[in-house]
Amino acid sequence: MLTLTSPVETWAHRLPAGGKLAALAVVTTALFLVGSPWLLAGAFAGTAFLYLTGGVAFSQAGLRQLWPLWPFVLIVGLWHLWAAEVVQGAAILLRMVSAVALANFVTMTTRLSDMLAVFERLARPLSPILPPRRLALAFALVIRFIPVMLDRMGLIRQSWTARSPRAPRWRVMVPATLAALDDADRVAEALRARGGAG
Structure with a gap:
């Protein structure tokens, strides 16, 4: 399966995964507590600058991964224009794009194995109910499947377009x-062949 980690090495790759995930949780919570479009615009500009600190190639890779957001941006933007709620719509869009972009930045600069270790440590109190390794593996698989499913949806759309004039x-x-179900079956078989999740 694909990984979201960027092959372009940046300063953020050297930061600990736990710190990055904690900072992401704090900043994302702050984004949803802030209502001012000007403050949200500043957060959006700061997020864009964060990408640019990784260089042009890194920024372009991040933009490609964020591109599937454009239908949501279009729908939300048109709805608020129609409802004459431009300020509220701008705040919602800035909040949404900034939060997703920050999460994408963290996943691009963090190895999945490091994320898995963090999730496993956080899940340790649940060990009497659920083995931490299994819960961490579930989180990791969700992260891994995101780019796979986006790629699969693109291929299915291309196949449809090649065979039919209708959208x-x-x-x-x-x-x-x-x-998705077929991929899940294959992953389950691979895990069973390797002795399970542990």
């Missing part, structure tokens, strides 16, 4: 769901 819209949901 695919909701019709791609069934094959995408079946593909």
Whole structure:
């Protein structure tokens, strides 16, 4: 499966995973507590600058991973324009894009094995109910499957477009769901072949 970690080495790659995840949790919470569009615009500008500190190649890779957000941005923007709530719409969009971009920055600069170790430490109090390793592995698999499913959806849309003049819209949901279930079965078989999640 694909990984979100960027091959372009940046200063953020050398920071500990736990610190980055904690900072992400604090900043994301602050974004949802702030209501001023000007403060949110400043947060958005700061996020863009954060990407630029990694260089042009890193910024372009981050932008490519954020590109699937554009339909949500378009729908939310048009809705608030129609409702004449431009200020509220701008605040929602700035908050959403900044939060997702910051999460993407953390995943691009953190190895999955390091994230897995953090999740495992955090899940240790739940060990009498659920083995921490399994819970951490579940988080890791969710992160791994995001780019896989986005890529699969793109391929399904391309296949539909090549065979039909109509827009695919909701019709791609069934094959995408079946593909996700098939991938889940294969991952489960691979885990069983290696002795399970531990």
